[in-house]
Amino acid sequence: MTDPMLRPRRSVLYMPGANERALEKAKTLPADALILDLEDSVAPDAKAEGRERVCEAVANGGYGKRELTIRVNGLGTQWHADDLRAVAKAGPDAVVVPKVNSATEVHAIERALEAAGAPDHTAIWAMVETPIAMLRAHEIAAASDRLTVFVMGTNDLAKELHAEHVPGRAPLLGGLSLALLAARATGKVILDGVYNDVKDLDGFAEECVQGRQFGFDGKTLIHPGQIGPCNEIFAPSEAAVAQSRKIIEAFEEAAAEGRGVVTVDGRMIENLHVDNARRILAVAAAIDELGS
Incomplete structure (x- = not known):
């Protein structure tokens, strides 16, 4: 870990x-x-x-x-x-x-x-x-x-x-x-x-x-x-993990295209949402590593 x-x-x-x-x-x-x-x-x-x-x-x-x-x-x-x-x-x-x-x-x-x-x-x-x-x-x-x-x-x-x-x-x-x-x-x-x-x-x-x-x-x-x-x-739910991946993908795509505004499912996404999404995925990965 x-x-x-x-x-x-x-x-x-x-x-x-x-x-x-x-x-x-x-x-x-x-x-x-x-x-x-x-x-x-x-x-x-x-x-x-x-x-x-x-x-x-x-x-x-x-x-x-x-x-x-x-x-x-x-x-x-x-x-x-x-x-x-x-x-x-x-x-x-x-x-x-x-x-x-x-x-x-x-x-x-x-x-x-x-x-x-x-x-x-x-x-x-x-x-x-x-x-x-x-x-x-x-x-x-x-x-x-x-x-x-x-x-x-x-x-x-x-x-x-x-x-x-x-x-x-x-x-x-x-x-x-x-x-x-x-x-x-x-x-x-x-x-x-x-x-x-x-x-x-x-x-x-x-x-x-x-x-x-x-x-x-x-x-x-x-x-x-x-x-x-x-x-x-x-543990993060499957829905939370899926939503977190979606938020990160949308944010990274917008950054690559030079867009300053990011939305997911009609909601504005800011850095704080991306940080939280990354934390959720890291927690989920740590749980998977533990094997339970």
């Missing part, structure tokens, strides 16, 4: 780090990326064992083209420093850090990774999931080139806002928009939060559509059954 920002991240599945069967099953799932979790899904007395198991899984490989990340325990917890040192040695594609609230914290994470010898390819994915993180979203996103992805923690954000989980997510839209603005202003990828009701696939699909319309690059998931709908919704 020549451009890491175009790497498909439609479906990003959390997998419990202490569960050996789950780690093995993850090798067969069509998720674009995996978050091997050492935080919420691992009991306090299993943290050390989970850390060892996850780092061994990363070292052993077998996950194909899936992007492989590890979520560590948060800053200020008794496990955080040991987690970062172990992850640095394992060298996954990224370390996912919960509740990142400031640029200072990003710098501390970066220093810890570098001190532990993390390879250059191990990026930082910052989870933004508090009111202060929403208000400091641009500061956090701009703090480091090593930080490449924002991950929305919508459950924690709703909790801290005292908000209800409702269809359409109206109570969260202000925070989602601030994080999206910060990600796009700094050239970062941004992933939508999880959908909690794994049996409600219709509601899940509606939220995926909302996330895609907002501009999210993909969505974090808590169940393998959510992968298929998520991959389909966050």
